Amino acid sequence: MNELLQMASVERDGSVVWDVEGEIDLASAPAFERQVSDSGAEGRAVVVDLGRVRYLDSAGLASLVRLHLQLDQRGSKLKVVVADGSVARSTITLAALDQVIAVFASLDGALTA
Amino acid sequence: MWASTGCAAAATANAGHREAAFLDGILAATAPQAAGDDVCVLAVHRHHARQRLAVSVREGAPGLAAARHGLRGWLEELGADPATVDEVVLAAGEAMGNAVEHAYLADPTPGDVLLEATMMGGVLELTVSDFGAWRREAAPGPRGRGLGLMRLVMDEVRLEPSPSGTKVTMRRSMEVQG
Numbered sequence: 192m193n194e195l196l197q198m199a200s201v202e203r204d205g206s207v208v209w210d211v212e213g214e215i216d217l218a219s220a221p222a223f224e225r226q227v228s229d230s231g232a233e234g235r236a237v238v239v240d241l242g243r244v245r246y247l248d249s250a251g252l253a254s255l256v257r258l259h260l261q262l263d264q265r266g267s268k269l270k271v272v273v274a275d276g277s278v279a280r281s282t283i284t285l286a287a288l289d290q291v292i293a294v295f296a297s298l299d300g301a302l303t304a
Numbered sequence: 305m306w307a308s309t310g311c312a313a314a315a316t317a318n319a320g321h322r323e324a325a326f327l328d329g330i331l332a333a334t335a336p337q338a339a340g341d342d343v344c345v346l347a348v349h350r351h352h353a354r355q356r357l358a359v360s361v362r363e364g365a366p367g368l369a370a371a372r373h374g375l376r377g378w379l380e381e382l383g384a385d386p387a388t389v390d391e392v393v394l395a396a397g398e399a400m401g402n403a404v405e406h407a408y409l410a411d412p413t414p415g416d417v418l419l420e421a422t423m424m425g426g427v428l429e430l431t432v433s434d435f436g437a438w439r440r441e442a443a444p445g446p447r448g449r450g451l452g453l454m455r456l457v458m459d460e461v462r463l464e465p466s467p468s469g470t471k472v473t474m475r476r477s478m479e480v481q482g
Contacts, residue, residue, distance in 0.1 A: 195369050214369055214372075216365070216368055216369065216372075216397060216401065217365040217368060217401045217404060217405060218365035218366045218368060218369065246369075246372065246393070246394070246397065248394060248397050248398055248401060248450065248453075249398055249401070249450040249453055250401060278390050281387070281390060281391075282394060282453070285453060285456050285457070286452070286453060
């Protein structure tokens with residue numbers, strides 16, 4: 192895994208929850224995308240918490256869009272958690288990606304949705 | 305450095321309003337006692353030591369983070385507010401990422417990308433230069449989106465492709481300390 196990015200997953204309420212910390216850019220986005228993609232299974236939502244991500248660029252946004260489409264096709268679902276005021280929240284809002292993917296302000300909100 | 309009368313009126317022309325008012329204040333307070341004598345006041349306003357930054361991105365994508373960190377540190381040192389720093393770093397990161405991804409497609413080893421930043425008169429100017437060929441046709445989704453983000457967070461974004469490379473110039477007015 193790229194040293195820019197640390198990520199770990201746990202099972203919670205039937206979902207896979209990824210805690211991601213670090214920077215998602217051109218260098219680290221492929222590994223991020225692959226790991227999240229591999230964790231998706233039918234009927235199980237994949238929650239990606241980006242609240243501790245310090246940098247997210249268009250390479251990362253493109254990964255999120257592809258993950259959204261892939262997981263959808265597999266009968267799974269991508270949910271992105273970005274706390275208010277977080278860097279990832281700003282970038283996702285700037286790019287209007289919150290119109291495309293499911294974005295939540297809290298992990299609990301994502302899990303109960 | 306500015307000097308103000310009675311020994312040298314010359315340099316006051318270079319002083320800003322703030323400096324001139326400051327010197328006038330001192331002179332007004334001291335001049336009565338110094339009547340008939342030569343009075344010389346020298347004032348030095350120390351501008352921020354580093355108003356200019358230049359960073360190279362080497363080895364392609366893995367080198368992007370170090371260049372971003374360099375820019376972030378410089379902006380923080382200048383006293384820019386955190387939200388602005390995040391946006392500017394994003395714009396620079398996108399421009400550098402584009403260059404890394406698209407400029408050196410024809411080369412087996414990625415060439416350098418140069419990031420330069422200057423702060424002058426409350427305006428930040430960023431330039432990102434590469435020295436490769438710009439592949440307009442090889443620029444699908446992500447590059448377009450990156451450009452869109454750059455335009456959203458900067459006041460002005462200009463691309464200058466040329467046979468010897470591409471230069472992106474971006475400007476944004478921002479508040480800094482000092």
